[in-house]
Amino acid sequence: MNELVFIALATLMFILMIALAVMVIRSKDLIKAAILLSGVSLIASFVFVLLRAPDVAMAEASIGSALTAIILVFAIKKTNRFEEGGEEK
Amino acid sequence: MTPDPVLLIVIPLLAAFLTPLVALGSKKFARYVPLIGVLAMGVVSLLLLKDLIEVQPRTYGAYNTIESTTGGFQPPFGISLIVTPLGGLITFGMIMVALYVLVTSIQKKEDDKGPWFEMMAMMATAGAVGMVITGDLFNMFVFLEITSISGTILAALPRGNGEKGLNWKGAAGYAVISALASFLILAAIALLYGATSTLNIAQMAERVGSIDTFVAGTALLLMIIGFGIEAEIFPLNGWAPEVYRGSRWGTSTIFSGIIGKAGLIAMLKVVTVILAPALEGNIAMDILLWGGVITFIVGEAAAFTSKDLYRLWGFSSIGMFGLILAAFSLGGENGIYAAVLIMIGHLISKPVLFSLTGAMRHKDRDLPLSVLDGLMGKSRVTAFLFIGAALMLLGMPPSPIFWGKYFLFSGAGGESNWLLVGLLIVGTLLEAGYIGKLLWRVLPKKEEAKAFKLPITTTVMALIAVALGVLLGAVPGLLQDIIDLVVLEFGGAIIILAGVI
Amino acid sequence: MMERTTFHRSLPAIALALLFAATLFVAFVEVDFGEPRIEEELPVNYQPGEEIDTENITTPGLRYLANSSEETGSANLVTAVVVNYRGFDTLGEVTILFLAATGVGALLSFIKDDDEKKKKKILPPSLILNKGARLVLPLIILFGVYVFLHGHLSPGGGFQGGVIIASGMLLFYIAEPTKGASHKVISIIESTAGLAFIGLGIVGLMTASKIFLANDFAGDWGEVGMLVSAGLLPLIYIAIGFKVGSEMTGLVEKMRGDGS
Amino acid sequence: MNGLALVFYGGILLLIAVGIWGILSRRNLIKVIMAITIIATGVNLLLVSVGYISGRAAPIVGGDTGIDASSTTGSVVDPIPQALVLTAIVIGLATTALALVAAVGYYRKTGSLELKSWSYGLTNEKEVKK
Incomplete structure (x- = not known):
C-alpha cells in the first residue's frame, strides 16, 4: 500500500475514533453511549487490520464491539438508562 | 525431591475447574475442593522452601533458585517461573x-x-503466587488479573444478608480502579517491550541499561501507579477501606495478607530489577522509600481515628504495607531483615485479628469499637488471643515485628537519616495509641455481658498462629537462614535476579 | 447552553488527561514506530529466505519468526505464540474468563432475589426473527467451529471461534427470549474444556520433555499448512474454543438474566 | 519521528486521554466502565503498533498469503504483541463484565450509580455510627 494512502486512512480512522469516544463520554443516554462505544471498537479493529494483525482484528470486532456492547446494554437495562445530572454534580 | 514450581499454579487451576463440577453433585463437598487445593499448594511450597534453604547455591549467583519453564522453551523464549528465596x-x-x-x-x-x-x-492466592514467582512481565500481568478478578468477586460477596450493600460499594470501587491499574501496567509493558523487544524480566534487566531515561521514567511512573493501587500505597488506596468495611473477614484477610503483599512484591520486583538500573542514582528507591513512609503514617493515623473495627484493621494493614515497602527500599542488611520480619509478623497477626473480629459479629453492619467492650468478661479465650495478636502487631516482644522494627531503626539510624527515624517513631506512636485504645475496651470485666463462644476452628487456628508468632519472636534465629538468603538475593543495594541467560 | 457552562468544570480533568497522554507520547516516540527493532541481531544486508544461525539469537520475536514453523508446525505465527510459546499465559487467560463467568453467575444470584418482584412482561419476537434465527444459528455455530479448527492455519482460533458461537447463541436468545441454555450444561462444558487444557499440558509433563504444556508432537503429524499438523496445538485450541464459547455464552446469558 | 509515529502514537494516546478524562470527570459507574474500555482499546492499539514493522505482511505463512514458511524472517511483523493483545482483549471483557455486575449490585442497594466520595479515613466517618 502506498504510504500516503496508509497515513490518510489511519488519520481518518483515528479522527473518527476519537470523535466517537468523546461522544461516548459526553452522552447522557447510556444506551447510546454503549452503541457509540461499539463503534469505537469496530474502527479499532480496522486499525488492527492496517497494523497487519488480522487475528486481533477478528477478536476485537467480535469481543470488543459485539459482546462488550451487549453486556453493557444488559447492565444498563438492569439499572438506569440516563446519567443522573452528569457533570453538574 | 524438588517439585516443579509450575505445580503451584496447576494445582489451584485444576481444583478451580473441578469445583463447579463437584458443586453440581454436592454443594457441601465442593467447598472442600479448594481447601484440598490450597493444602496441596502448601505442601509444594514447603518442599520448595526446604530445598531453597538446604541445598547449597548451585545454579546462578550466590543464592539458590528453583526454576521451571513452560511450553518446553528455554527462557527467554518460553515463560519461566523462578522461585527465589524471597519468593519462596x-x-x-x-x-x-x-x-x-x-x-x-x-x-x-x-x-x-x-x-x-x-x-x-x-x-x-494462586494469582498472587504467580505474580511473585513468574519470570515474565506479561505473565505477571495475567496473574495480576487473576488476582484482581477473584478479589473483586470476594469483595462483592455479602457479609450476612448484605442489607446495606456495603459490599457492592467496595467491589465496584475495586473493580473499576484495579481495571485502570492493570491497563496502566499494560501500557508500561508495551513501552518496555518496545524499548527492549523482550518480556523476560531477567533479559529485560540486561537490556534496559541502554534505553532512554525518559522512557524508563515513564514506565516507572506507570508501574508505581499500577502496582501501588494493588499494594494499597497512599494516595492510591482510596478503594481499600471500603473493601475492608463491606466484605467478610476472610476477604479482608486475603486483601491484607495476600493480594496487597503480592502487589508489593511485584512492584519491588519490577522497580528494583528492571527500572532502577535504567535510572540514574537512587531515584526509584527513594520514591518507594518516602511513598512507603507516608503510607505508614497516613494509614496508622487513619486507623487511630477510625470508629469501625473492620476499617481500623484495614487502615492498619495499609500502614504495614507502607512500613514494609519503606524497609525494603531502605535496603542494606538491616532494611531487608526488617522488611522480612515485619512481613512475617503481619502475616501471622492480621489473620488472627480479622478472624476474631469476624467471629464477634458478621452481619452487614459496621462494627463499632464498642463490640470489644468487656470482651474479657464475655470470652476469656477470645480476649487473650485478641490481646496477644494485637500486641504482636504493635511489636511488643516476643514478636517478629519487634525485631523488624529494631532492625529498621538501626538501619535508618545507621544512615543518619533522622527524618526517617522521626517519622517512624510518629507512626509507631500512633499505632500504640489505637492498640492501647482497643485494649482499654477489652480489659475491664463486665459480668453482666452475655457470654460469647468462639467457634472451635477459629480458636484452634488462632492459637496455632499466636503460638507460632511467639515462637518466631522469641527465637528469631529460626528465620536466620532464609533471611540471609533474601539478603543475598537483594545483594545489598544492587539487586540481581537469577541470571537466566 | 448547559454544555457550555459545564465545560470549564471539566477543564482540569481534560488538562490532566492531556498531560498524561503527552508524557506517554514523548516516551513512545523514543520507541520508533514501524522500525524492525526485533531484527537488530540479523546480519547486515539480510534478505528474507537466507539461512540464519538461530543459536545466537536472543530476541524472542526474531527467533519465533525464524523457528516457529519447525518448532510448532503452525502456519499462523500468532497462534504459535498464543498456544505454544506463551501457552501458559493463555491458560491464565481462559482461567480469568472462567472466573469472571463463574463470578458473574454467583454475584447475580445475590442480586436476583430483588429481581423476582419486578418481572417485566416479555414481548414475543417477530416471526421473521424467530424463524430466521433458527435457520442461521447452525450456520453460525458451524462457522465458529471452522474458525477454531483452522486456528493454526488462518486468522482466528479458539477465542474468535468461541466468541462467534457465543454471538450465535445470543441471536438465539433474542429470537427466543423465554428460553435459555441450561446453566448446568454450560458449566459442565466449561469445566471439562478447562480440565482438558490442563490435561493436554500435563501430557507434556509425561512425555519426552517433562515440561508443562510442552508440544512434543509438533512435527510428528502432517506438514505445515495442513489441517492435521502442529501436534497438540489444534487440540488445545479446540479445548479453548469450547471453553471460550461456553463461557461467553454463559456470561451473556447470566448478564441477560430474567425479564429483560 | 516520522509521520506514521505522529499519527499512530498521537491518535492512540489522544484516545487514551479521552478515556482518562472520562474517568476523572464522570461519576456514573457505567460511564466510568465505558471510559476504562476506551483506555483498554487504546492500550491494545499501542501494544500492536509497537510490534508493527513498515512494509511487512501479517504473520501468517502458506496458503494465499504468498509467504513461504522458510522466509518469515524479514517479511512479517512481530507476532508477540499480537498474541499479547489477543489475551488482553479477553481479559478486558472479563473485567468489564465483573465491574458491571458490581455496578448493578450497587445500584440495586442504593438506587444510584454514583460512587460517592471515597475517604482516606480521615473524614467521612459519620455513616459508621448509624
Whole structure:
C-alpha cells in the first residue's frame, strides 16, 4: 500500500475514533453511549487490520464491539438508562 | 525431591475447574475442593522452601533458585517461573494465610449459594503466587488479573444478608480502579517491550541499561501507579477501606495478607530489577522509600481515628504495607531483615485479628469499637488471643515485628537519616495509641455481658498462629537462614535476579 | 447552553488527561514506530529466505519468526505464540474468563432475589426473527467451529471461534427470549474444556520433555499448512474454543438474566 | 519521528486521554466502565503498533498469503504483541463484565450509580455510627 494512502486512512480512522469516544463520554443516554462505544471498537479493529494483525482484528470486532456492547446494554437495562445530572454534580 | 514450581499454579487451576463440577453433585463437598487445593499448594511450597534453604547455591549467583519453564522453551523464549528465596518465603506465607482463612471459615454458613468464597480465595492466592514467582512481565500481568478478578468477586460477596450493600460499594470501587491499574501496567509493558523487544524480566534487566531515561521514567511512573493501587500505597488506596468495611473477614484477610503483599512484591520486583538500573542514582528507591513512609503514617493515623473495627484493621494493614515497602527500599542488611520480619509478623497477626473480629459479629453492619467492650468478661479465650495478636502487631516482644522494627531503626539510624527515624517513631506512636485504645475496651470485666463462644476452628487456628508468632519472636534465629538468603538475593543495594541467560 | 457552562468544570480533568497522554507520547516516540527493532541481531544486508544461525539469537520475536514453523508446525505465527510459546499465559487467560463467568453467575444470584418482584412482561419476537434465527444459528455455530479448527492455519482460533458461537447463541436468545441454555450444561462444558487444557499440558509433563504444556508432537503429524499438523496445538485450541464459547455464552446469558 | 509515529502514537494516546478524562470527570459507574474500555482499546492499539514493522505482511505463512514458511524472517511483523493483545482483549471483557455486575449490585442497594466520595479515613466517618 502506498504510504500516503496508509497515513490518510489511519488519520481518518483515528479522527473518527476519537470523535466517537468523546461522544461516548459526553452522552447522557447510556444506551447510546454503549452503541457509540461499539463503534469505537469496530474502527479499532480496522486499525488492527492496517497494523497487519488480522487475528486481533477478528477478536476485537467480535469481543470488543459485539459482546462488550451487549453486556453493557444488559447492565444498563438492569439499572438506569440516563446519567443522573452528569457533570453538574 | 524438588517439585516443579509450575505445580503451584496447576494445582489451584485444576481444583478451580473441578469445583463447579463437584458443586453440581454436592454443594457441601465442593467447598472442600479448594481447601484440598490450597493444602496441596502448601505442601509444594514447603518442599520448595526446604530445598531453597538446604541445598547449597548451585545454579546462578550466590543464592539458590528453583526454576521451571513452560511450553518446553528455554527462557527467554518460553515463560519461566523462578522461585527465589524471597519468593519462596512469601509464597509459603501467603498460602498459609489462605489455609488459615479456608480452614477457619469452612464451618460457617454465610448463606452462600455455592462454594464461591472458597474457590475465589484459592484463585486469589494462586494469582498472587504467580505474580511473585513468574519470570515474565506479561505473565505477571495475567496473574495480576487473576488476582484482581477473584478479589473483586470476594469483595462483592455479602457479609450476612448484605442489607446495606456495603459490599457492592467496595467491589465496584475495586473493580473499576484495579481495571485502570492493570491497563496502566499494560501500557508500561508495551513501552518496555518496545524499548527492549523482550518480556523476560531477567533479559529485560540486561537490556534496559541502554534505553532512554525518559522512557524508563515513564514506565516507572506507570508501574508505581499500577502496582501501588494493588499494594494499597497512599494516595492510591482510596478503594481499600471500603473493601475492608463491606466484605467478610476472610476477604479482608486475603486483601491484607495476600493480594496487597503480592502487589508489593511485584512492584519491588519490577522497580528494583528492571527500572532502577535504567535510572540514574537512587531515584526509584527513594520514591518507594518516602511513598512507603507516608503510607505508614497516613494509614496508622487513619486507623487511630477510625470508629469501625473492620476499617481500623484495614487502615492498619495499609500502614504495614507502607512500613514494609519503606524497609525494603531502605535496603542494606538491616532494611531487608526488617522488611522480612515485619512481613512475617503481619502475616501471622492480621489473620488472627480479622478472624476474631469476624467471629464477634458478621452481619452487614459496621462494627463499632464498642463490640470489644468487656470482651474479657464475655470470652476469656477470645480476649487473650485478641490481646496477644494485637500486641504482636504493635511489636511488643516476643514478636517478629519487634525485631523488624529494631532492625529498621538501626538501619535508618545507621544512615543518619533522622527524618526517617522521626517519622517512624510518629507512626509507631500512633499505632500504640489505637492498640492501647482497643485494649482499654477489652480489659475491664463486665459480668453482666452475655457470654460469647468462639467457634472451635477459629480458636484452634488462632492459637496455632499466636503460638507460632511467639515462637518466631522469641527465637528469631529460626528465620536466620532464609533471611540471609533474601539478603543475598537483594545483594545489598544492587539487586540481581537469577541470571537466566 | 448547559454544555457550555459545564465545560470549564471539566477543564482540569481534560488538562490532566492531556498531560498524561503527552508524557506517554514523548516516551513512545523514543520507541520508533514501524522500525524492525526485533531484527537488530540479523546480519547486515539480510534478505528474507537466507539461512540464519538461530543459536545466537536472543530476541524472542526474531527467533519465533525464524523457528516457529519447525518448532510448532503452525502456519499462523500468532497462534504459535498464543498456544505454544506463551501457552501458559493463555491458560491464565481462559482461567480469568472462567472466573469472571463463574463470578458473574454467583454475584447475580445475590442480586436476583430483588429481581423476582419486578418481572417485566416479555414481548414475543417477530416471526421473521424467530424463524430466521433458527435457520442461521447452525450456520453460525458451524462457522465458529471452522474458525477454531483452522486456528493454526488462518486468522482466528479458539477465542474468535468461541466468541462467534457465543454471538450465535445470543441471536438465539433474542429470537427466543423465554428460553435459555441450561446453566448446568454450560458449566459442565466449561469445566471439562478447562480440565482438558490442563490435561493436554500435563501430557507434556509425561512425555519426552517433562515440561508443562510442552508440544512434543509438533512435527510428528502432517506438514505445515495442513489441517492435521502442529501436534497438540489444534487440540488445545479446540479445548479453548469450547471453553471460550461456553463461557461467553454463559456470561451473556447470566448478564441477560430474567425479564429483560 | 516520522509521520506514521505522529499519527499512530498521537491518535492512540489522544484516545487514551479521552478515556482518562472520562474517568476523572464522570461519576456514573457505567460511564466510568465505558471510559476504562476506551483506555483498554487504546492500550491494545499501542501494544500492536509497537510490534508493527513498515512494509511487512501479517504473520501468517502458506496458503494465499504468498509467504513461504522458510522466509518469515524479514517479511512479517512481530507476532508477540499480537498474541499479547489477543489475551488482553479477553481479559478486558472479563473485567468489564465483573465491574458491571458490581455496578448493578450497587445500584440495586442504593438506587444510584454514583460512587460517592471515597475517604482516606480521615473524614467521612459519620455513616459508621448509624
